[in-house]
Amino acid sequence: MSLIDLTLAQARAGLRAKTFSARDLTAAHLEAITALNPTLNAFITVTPEIALAEAEAADRALAAGTAGPLAGIPLAIKDLFCTEGVRTTAASLMLETFVPPYESTVTAKLRDAGAVFVGKTNLDEFAMGSSNLTSAYGAVTNPWRRAGDDTPLVPGGSSGGSAAAVAARLALGATGTDTGGSIRQPASFCGIVGMKPSYGRCSRYGIIAFASSLDQAGPMARTVEDCAILLGAMAGFDPKDSTSADIPVPDFQAACTRGVKGLRIGVPREYAAPGMPDEIAALWHLGRDILRAAGAEIIDISLPHTEYALPTYYIVAPAEASSNLARYDGVRFGRREDGADLIEMYERTRAKGFGDEVKRRILIGTYVLSAGYYDAYYLRAQKVRSLILGDFTTAFARCDAILTPTAPSAAFAQGEKMDDPIKMYLNDIYTVPASLAGLPAMSVPVGQSQEGLPLGLQMIGRPFDEETVFAVAAEIERAAGFSARPAIRAGVSA
């Protein structure tokens, strides 16, 4: 088996057994990036020299027996995580030249565990989007193709570059961030596994903020176990983030083998709204059958405010974003456009530095917080958010995890759904409720659409009960046996 087709767990075992070196493993992935990144545009910045130096350090640590749990594992880092000395753009022109003089807590933890960073992955600008089409550095192309059709498809978003990189074997795993579905939806579109942990599980320190009350970092990889290994290294209390939870990090990897016997799995009836495509509904049924067969009890639950989650999200997230992005003003870092006075400098800098979707959300966010509208929009949205959380709390009194589809469709073509922002927003219809409630949620590839594209199911857990989510996800992964691979991947001529 070639080095790039290994799972992260297999690669780790191979490194420890000295079957291959970390340098070889990293070099193989860098080679794959060189070959495929021009097609996929999954990376904004590739850092081969740094990666090879880190790989060599990992080899030394492996030889000395001082290696961390991720020693020598090549990872791709979403370009929203600040990395000291390596340009960090958030896929925005605003930060085209920004080189952070500090490291995010999550990437620092991964480095401490010995991981090798091959580069910074593309995303929707400031993580605002579900298609990766809003990147100022060009769209990412999904490594998957519809059967018999070469039309480039979107990888989903906003962590589309990370998803594409992992699917195409350019890295063994990647970091993503998820605000309303930005890990789970691209994972589903690219046929990989993605986990958004509970809000507060991973530190937000050093991650460029989109919507602070929703943003969470999480792992993306090709297996549930690989995600569990990565999350184990990424998670943990950080005194530098006031919203970081001061609770122990359990053994996520061990949870993957727990099984689901005796678990009660809730299926929310509101998600089965009219208009759900048949193949999505069928996939969802398959998931239920798998879990029932494995000894879980499937129960009908109600999340009555589900239909209001998306509009709530599209008030809360832009409101926070409008404030979070005020710091991009051309004074201390990032782009500056000249102006006759300070205000003109601000207005020109922000007009040039931000793309259309970011501007749209800043304007919406500014409006919903402005005098006279706060109560009608923002305050009301916060109250509905409270009701949505209440729905989950009630449901979790009766079940241990919730099973839903991840996205309402398979990956779509670049150019589709572009005419109306709301159509694009509907991509997140199944992922946003868990985000609003701060719950751990994960997407696992389960089947393929009629066109041969991957489709994922989502499992949602109680706050800080990632373990149950991993157990359910691993069971589904085992039983579904999803083994399809994308058309464009390293080792296969594109």
Added chain:
Amino acid sequence: MSYTIEGKTGPWELVIGLEVHAQVISRAKLFSGAATVFGAAPNHQVSFVDAAFPGMLPVINRECVAQAIRTGLGLDAEIHLESRFDRKNYFYADLPAGYQISQYQHPIVGRGVIEIEGADGTTRTIGITRLHLEQDAGKSLHDQHPAKTYIDLNRAGVALMEIVSEPDLRSPEEAGAYLRKLRTILRYLGTCDGNMDEGSMRADVNVSVRKAGEAFRTRCEVKNVNSVRFVMQAIEAEAKRQIAVWEEGGVVSQETRLFEPGRGITRSMRSKEDAHDYRYFPDPDLLPLILDPAWIETLRADLPELPDAKKRRFMAEYGLPAYDAGVLVAEQASAAYFEAVARGRDGKFAANWVIGDLFAALNRTGRSIETSPVSPADLGALLDLITDGTINGRIAKDVFEEMVASGEAPGAIVTRKNLRQVTDTGAIEQAVADVLAANPDKVAEYKAGKDKLFGFFVGQVMKAMAGKGNPALVNDVLRRHLA
């Protein structure tokens, strides 16, 4: 008799409220670990959090919260067990995040009071509306370059307490008294150094005018006034401007203004022309601030005695008049000095020396009470030398000046310079006899009824005795000889 300003149409009352921004005494900033010390090189006390770099997050400093609670307790105010931090959104070059973290809807401290004293000794209670914690902004320097503004973020993120008064103040003098009193309380509590020159206390002044019996008219806010004197001048200038506007048939519009001390006027602030829409909302990077009542009680138990209580105690315990007590408690160090001197001695006597000779000497030598060349123990010893008759009051003044100059203990000075009071009647008899013998004409005049000459004889005798004669004995002997 209430304060009014006489306009063309008659007298106008003033309605004044103050928003004081007091810099919290803490080592590190409110939400970052950067230092707060005044006067560092530009941008040297700045963390990535203060400069609002991407991905940076605030973490609150416990001591800043404790300082706000102490201040609230010192103002006899309600401490809110749950408060929140909000973002106040606006763009400004020295506001790095594009928002200030402040407390808008749920401040840490609610209603309280401050008692102020008028010149005539009457007291009035001024309401405190609220106190909240917030971040300071950086500093914009406009005078470094003709076309540029320079930005220093050292101050950005330092904790401020915004202390808002009710519109209870009615004259510039009351506003001044309020500010001085607030400053004293903050300094007692150790929560703010009250140093207006370094900007650690600044006031925004809300002023409106009205005819007697009217409801409130439109107010204007004069921003960032940085001394008590300027606050008083700004109020008067702004009130007169508003009176002129109303009397000319105009309408005062609510706006933010700046006081120009040089010209003694207020003017509209150009940079604040925008109708402000701060878009406050709860800061999602921070969680609700929940206070443990037991912690508040610990802080309460550790509060120092505050000026009003101390003043009452000085009056009761040391028999001081209100004026003396008020002067002594204005600064905690003066009060402590006084108490060290007065303990076990006559309180009024001690107060006279502290307020009189000591304060004059400090003033003259440009020293503060903390660096006084005369220790309270030495001043006490001097008082004892007077009380036990070792030296007389006249010589004591000289000894005190010697103490100020050299820092030497009074006993040593008295011994070295041989200044002990002479109580030996024989020596006094001799000196009196000599003086009377040398001035037969004056003796004749005195005996002819020119009583005032008695002082002349006392002076001559003291002179002859190098000032050391016991004044009472000298008087007695003289009277006997002249009888």
Added chain:
Amino acid sequence: MPLDPATVRRIAHLARMHIEDDDIPRLQTELNGILGWVEQLGAVNVEGVKPLTGAADMALRMRDDAVTDGDIAEKILANAPERAGDYFVVPKVVE
């Protein structure tokens, strides 16, 4: 509450983003579309519901008052578009 062009301009100015006059009709349509869509929240009964600010169900943690940061002026200024010595520089501000 449909936005008129003046409101679009006002919001853009509050957000300090220059917009061209030509862009206003498009922005107006897009923003009104989004606002019209989110207004479905008006149908939810939120009587007596406490607003939820964030997903973290915790109280604020406090740190000790110690100087642990700062004195990194060069790093603070390294990304500055314009600087003079250790100052950031912006076009002249008139107060």
